[in-house]
Amino acid sequence: MSYSTDDIHKKVKKLLYALTGITLADNKDIMISNRIDKLKRDSKYQGNIEDLLKLIENGSYVTEFINSFTTNKTHFFREDFHFLDLKNRALPNLAKSGNKINMYCSASSTGEEPYSMAMTVLEVQDKIGKRLNASIIATDIDTNVLQYAANGVYRYSKSSKEFPSWIKPSKYFKRRIQRNLSGEEILIKVKDELRKMLSFEVMNLNDDSYPFAKNQFDIIFCRNVLIYFSSSDQNKILKRLFSYLKIGGTLYLGHSENPQDLVNYVKRVGQNIFIKEKEIF
Ligand SMILES: C[S@@+](CC[C@H](N)C(=O)[O-])C[C@H]1O[C@@H](n2cnc3c(N)ncnc32)[C@H](O)[C@@H]1O
Structure with a gap:
């Protein structure tokens, strides 16, 4: 028997709440679908989502599930x-x-x-x-x-705007240039x-x-x-x-x-x- 998208989302919310306490609002359907795609990719599980959710309920793939559903937005010196x-x-x-x-x-x-x-x-x-x-x-x-x-390695382009005037990044990070297919990027690594x-x-x-x-x-x-x-x-x-x-x-x-x-x-x-x-x- 296969479940409707609505049933799957309900099951995801219930599991997420039981495992983390995170409560997802009713208007989060697009986000839940995206996170389910991430879960499938990260877990490399080949079967269907219904079976994967049953496995999670029984204690497998719990870490992959939690990691897929957290929102990790942050930056240096936020607020x-x-x-x-x-x-x-x-x-x-x-x-x-x-x-x-x-x-x-x-x-x-x-x-x-x-x-x-x-x-x-x-x-x-x-x-x-x-x-x-x-x-x-x-x-x-x-x-x-x-x-x-x-x-402790960060992309400098992302981080550079984030330091207040009283912080000199070179005091706390080592810089390294990394070449990749799309060009160059500056990485910074926290000092010991x-x-x-x-x-x-x-x-x-x-x-x-x-x-x-x-x-x-x-x-x-x-x-x-x-x-x-x-x-x-x-x-x-x-x-x-x-x-x-x-x-x-x-x-x-x-x-x-x-x-x-x-x-x-x-x-x-x-x-x-x-x-x-x-x-x-
Ligand atoms: C939006 S980030 C905030 C990061 C940082 N505190 C800041 O203000 O920039 C929220 C973090 O909370 C973590 N988180 C969510 N539920 C959690 C729980 N039950 N226990 C511990 N951490 C949790 C997530 O993994 C995520 O990294």
Whole structure:
């Protein structure tokens, strides 16, 4: 028996929700069809989509399925006012204590966001003339983007527009020219000083708990990922994330995301920038 496109899309949405928490709206039919084509290509599965979806339900091709349905749009210093706050307020304050600075990037995609956090740390270090002992854990559910991020190689044409005036890319990246059929392109690779501050791990934000200690982090970036979840799931994720943030630590959310139930437990200090004031009990 073969299913209608509508049945297949319903099944995809159900599976995607069960595996990732991502909720796809009803007007996403074209996108779902495109992603199904990507899934077929990446999984190299020769049979029909109905059978492939059954296999995924039973635990095969799960990684290929998840990687096909995530949206990974990102760039260096996206919403650059967050990095300005990090540079001018959050990190200088943390530096005063001399303690280790623990940072978390919860949906790192191809790495531009956590590398921007790391560049900001090094800028502050140079400015205050004191070595900062900082580390950044970056996670994502998509194993392909994490691999890309760990590799740390980017096309300069894409990235060059993205650096704010206070960042000199040559300080943090090595340049290499690559010749290919369509001509030449400039690749940039993150230098070791930046790379060694970061670790990349696969993690599902929709899991019941995360592999961190309570109040582990001074800084959490959770940007442009909550938008893929239902409002009640966003709230659950935010509360979970919040338990891993120290009192006095800073949470950065994406431009169209809001702190939901955290609102009574935080102080807003900028555009979607929140300082944790108390625990939720
Ligand atoms: C649009 S990108 C945002 C990247 C970056 N935070 C930024 O603001 O530029 C969203 C990322 O969230 C990841 N993602 C989606 N669902 C997730 C989940 N359940 N757990 C962890 N990451 C998830 C996707 O794989 C994707 O890389």
